[in-house]
Amino acid sequence: MDLMKRGLGVFLAGAVLTGALAGCESKPAADDVTYQLTGIARDAVLLKVDGQPVTAEEYFFQLGQDIGYMEQLGALSGEDAWEQEISDGKTLSQYVKEDALQLVKYYSVIESKAKEYGVTVTDEQKSELDTQFEQLEESLKEQGGTLQMAVDAQGISQEGFRSxxxxxxxxxxxxxxxxxxxxxxxxxxxxxxxxxxEEEGIYRVKHILLSTRHENEDGTYTAFSEAEEAQVKAEADALTAEIRAASDPQALFDEKMNARSDDGRDADGNLYSPDGYTATPGQMVQEFETAALALDVGEISDPVKSEFGYHIILRLDADTDETRASYPQYRFSQLTEEWMQDVQVELTDAYESIDPKDYYTKLTAHAQEIQAQVEVNQQATASPAPTGSAAPEPTASPAASPAPSASAQP
Known part of the structure; x- marks a missing residue:
């Protein structure tokens, strides 16, 4: 999985880490990267979602991912980037801090709902993850790094990353x-x-296109003359009247469409979309869309002029296997939003004091340290040290992004 990349579908990218949630009083472990970067132990409770603790490690990991994503988008360019307003009056610093909060909140809700429905990660999936981690370890080794170095660079422990x-x-x-x-x-x-x-504005149509332009050899188009266009309009009017007068208008529409339409065709002359188009607002040219949405299901339009020619449009029922297949993702997004609105979040003083810029600066510095060590390891592998000189040992020092490969997939 690309640790510096965020997905957008239907599922958010983020993490909620399970396990013992000790307070700050416990002595941080030697490999506690979160503590080294922030002064807060990785298992310290930074906030609670409906009473469910969220650790410092999981929040700071998500914060680093969030900022890394914004950096990829170019949002961190310029000295005043952190204080620039980017969304709803929020500065970049405020945005990433709140967005990371929403993400850990989301996954806390997912964990809670999974328990409610008796859903767990299966033994088979855990075994599959074991294999992926082994493959990742081998891949990182070939690049001069280790899994420990990679997770250190992300500001997270191996246990936290696995979770x-x-x-x-x-x-x-x-x-x-x-x-x-x-x-x-x-x-x-x-x-x-x-x-x-209705809410998504999804509609489905077929159309017969009678073109009003000539295609030139260089791929450009030349509009018909007024006389030529008038002939096409007359043909479109006659064709519409013929279809509407048929005993089975939809059957005749299909017959005429397959025989006459100037819509796209393959090398054998078959239409690319004989079953029609399923669309949402903004996908079709405006004249076409306006006419299509004004029709009832089963109704046939008068000829509609667009830059492509005259369209005769048949409105179809959009409740199909295809649109039903897209419903679960739509509804799941709605459900998760509803769940998140219902929860209570308790923030600690430690959370309130977080400075995203300061954290990411330190995270990046650690990434550079690990990158430097990886390069030393690579050079030692490529050019064996002279007899009597020991090659540098791999380091477990934490850093901000996996130096061997920021997109290493377990």
Whole structure:
């Protein structure tokens, strides 16, 4: 998994780490990167979501991922980048801090709902993850690094990273599948589909296109003359009248569409989309979309002029296997938003004092330290040290991003 990349579907990227949640009073472990970077032990409770503790390690890990993603987008360029407003009046610093909070909150909710529905990470999935970690370890070794160096660079422990992977790779999907079982909240009724299609503006149509432009050899187009366009309009009017007068208008529409339409065709002359188009607002040219949305299901439009020519449009029922397949993701997103609105979050003074810029500066410095050690390891492998001179030992010092490969996939 690319640790510096965020996904957007239907599932958020983030982590909630399980295990013992000790307070700051306990002595930090020697490999506690969170403590080394922040002065807060990785197992210290930084906040609670409906009473469920969220550790410093899991929050700071997510904060680092969030800032790394913004950096990839170019949001950190410029000396005043952290104080620039980027969303709803929030500065970049405020945005990433709150966004990381939303992400750990999300995964806390997912963990709670998974318990409610009896969902866990299976033994088979844990075994699969073991294999992935072994493969990652081998891959990192070939690059002059180690798994410990990679997770140190991300500001997280191996145990914390594994918990992150179990959450993000398996638990959300398992909960999604549980809720998608027959009778579950992700299986739509006809009424659910009607509401979904209306809310998302999803519609489905077929059309017969009568082109009003010539295609040139260089791939450009030349508009028909007024006389040529008038002939096309007359043909479109006659064709519309013929279809509407048929005993089975939709059958004749299909026949005429397949025989006459100037829409895209393959090398054998078959239309690319004989079953029509499923679209949402903004996907089609405005004239086409406006006419399509004004139709009832089963209704055929008058000829509609666009830059491509004259369209005769047939409105179809958008409740199909395809749109039903997209409903669970839509509904799951709604459910998670509802769940998150219902929870109570308790923040500690330690959370309130977090400075994202300061944290990421330190995280980046650690990444550079590990990168330097990896390069030493690579050079030692490429050019064996002279007899009597020991090659440098791998270091476990923490850093901000996996030096061997920021996109190493376990």
């Amino acid at each position: 992150f992977m179990e959450q993000s790779s398996y638990l959300v999907q398992n909960l999604y599948e549980k809720l998608s079982e027959e009778g579950g909240p992700l299986v739509p009724t006809d009424e659910d589909m009607d509401a979904y299609l």
